[in-house]
Amino acid sequence: MGGGGGGEDKTETATPRKRSEARKRGQIAKSTEMSSIVVLLGLLLALHSLLGGAGHIIQGHMHTVLSHLDEAQMSPAIALQVGRTAIGVAVRMLAPLLMTAMALGIVVNMAQTGPLLAWEGMKPNFNKINPLAGFKRFVSPRSLVELVKSIYKIGLIGYITYVTLRGNYPQLLLLTRMDMSAAISVVAEVAYQMMVRIAITMLVLAALDYIYQRYALEKSLKMTKHEVKMEYKQQEGSPMVKQRVRARMRQLAKKRMMTDVPTADVIVTNPTHFAVALKYDGLRMAAPIVVAKGQDLMALKIRELAIEHDIPIIENPPLARALYKQTPIGREIPGDLFEAVAEVMAFVYQINDRRRERMSYSRTGTR
Numbered sequence: 001m002g003g004g005g006g007g008e009d010k011t012e013t014a015t016p017r018k019r020s021e022a023r024k025r026g027q028i029a030k031s032t033e034m035s036s037i038v039v040l041l042g043l044l045l046a047l048h049s050l051l052g053g054a055g056h057i058i059q060g061h062m063h064t065v066l067s068h069l070d071e072a073q074m075s076p077a078i079a080l081q082v083g084r085t086a087i088g089v090a091v092r093m094l095a096p097l098l099m100t101a102m103a104l105g106i107v108v109n110m111a112q113t114g115p116l117l118a119w120e121g122m123k124p125n126f127n128k129i130n131p132l133a134g135f136k137r138f139v140s141p142r143s144l145v146e147l148v149k150s151i152y153k154i155g156l157i158g159y160i161t162y163v164t165l166r167g168n169y170p171q172l173l174l175l176t177r178m179d180m181s182a183a184i185s186v187v188a189e190v191a192y193q194m195m196v197r198i199a200i201t202m203l204v205l206a207a208l209d210y211i212y213q214r215y216a217l218e219k220s221l222k223m224t225k226h227e228v229k230m231e232y233k234q235q236e237g238s239p240m241v242k243q244r245v246r247a248r249m250r251q252l253a254k255k256r257m258m259t260d261v262p263t264a265d266v267i268v269t270n271p272t273h274f275a276v277a278l279k280y281d282g283l284r285m286a287a288p289i290v291v292a293k294g295q296d297l298m299a300l301k302i303r304e305l306a307i308e309h310d311i312p313i314i315e316n317p318p319l320a321r322a323l324y325k326q327t328p329i330g331r332e333i334p335g336d337l338f339e340a341v342a343e344v345m346a347f348v349y350q351i352n353d354r355r356r357e358r359m360s361y362s363r364t365g366t367r
């Protein structure tokens with residue numbers, strides 16, 4: 001196996017990203033014959049059901065035209081009117097068929113591909129008009145398979161035609177003894193049976209072809225383990241980049257944390273290994289929160305800032321370790337530490353009250 005995974009077997013199922021990219025290129029599982037066969041079968045069924053009504057419409061129109069030919073001399077205006085009426089009759093007969101064909105085509109395509117607008121597949125590809133590339137496609141194994149399929153279909157259609165004609169042979173022998181309308185009806189019924197049988201057979205083959213197309217697509221989209229790994233790295237980023245990002249985020253978090261130390265009410269220490277800065281505002285907080293915490297060197301920096309900003313430092317090793325391990329920065333202390341923290345805060349308030357008294361006495365004595 002080389003570094004690029006060129007000698008590796010493609011054994012892995014395609015990832016969602018590769019499937020999405022293939023879909024954008026128009027690389028999808030689709031039987032090109034499915035739509036045409038379904039439309040043909042639908043038109044045959046619709047035509048058979050509408051044939052009686054269409055015959056009455058045509059017969060009525062012809063009766064109207066022929067009955068008025070003797071009443072007036074034929075003129076361009078009358079010919080134009082007859083032509084317009086004929087067009088109207090044709091539209092009335094063909095509109096249901098056209099709507100049926102359009103609806104079936106849309107439904108079948110949507111069922112095979114789903115909503116799809118492959119812009120990349122619509123871009124000009126000059127390789128498709130390259131004679132050399134066209135010759136390679138012509139002599140490719142896929143072309144040979146398509147040729148065999150076409151020959152098989154032609155043979156199958158011929159066999160269905162033979163079976164249908166043989167089954168209706170007695171009726172076809174009597175055509176010469178029938179009147180025109182009855183003969184046309186028999187021929188139309190035989191042709192309908194034959195076309196429906198051919199369409200249903202082709203539909204089964206198209207369904208099998210669609211299953212094969214899905215199999216071929218899955219096989220073509222398979223990936224090597226190296227390709228899957230490289231795609232995962234591209235999506236997630238390289239480990240070194242992620243490590244640098246995490247380090248940078250930790251630095252920013254530490255920087256923000258150190259700016260919050262001067263707002264703390266007390267620093268609880270280990271005394272040297274841990275330092276936790278607590279803040280409490282009875283009007284806005286239900287319990288004291290941890291605004292900063294650190295270990296070893298970071299704990300030393302927190303203590304230095306506390307001394308610089310005249311924040312009380314209380315040595316309580318068990319409480320400092322518990323706060324450091326149990327409480328994230330910016331969160332309230334857990335309930336099992338309320339009592340211990342309350343004692344510390346009460347002691348701090350006493351210290352602050354004594355400071356204020358000394359400062360007040362100092363100002364009063366100076367005056």
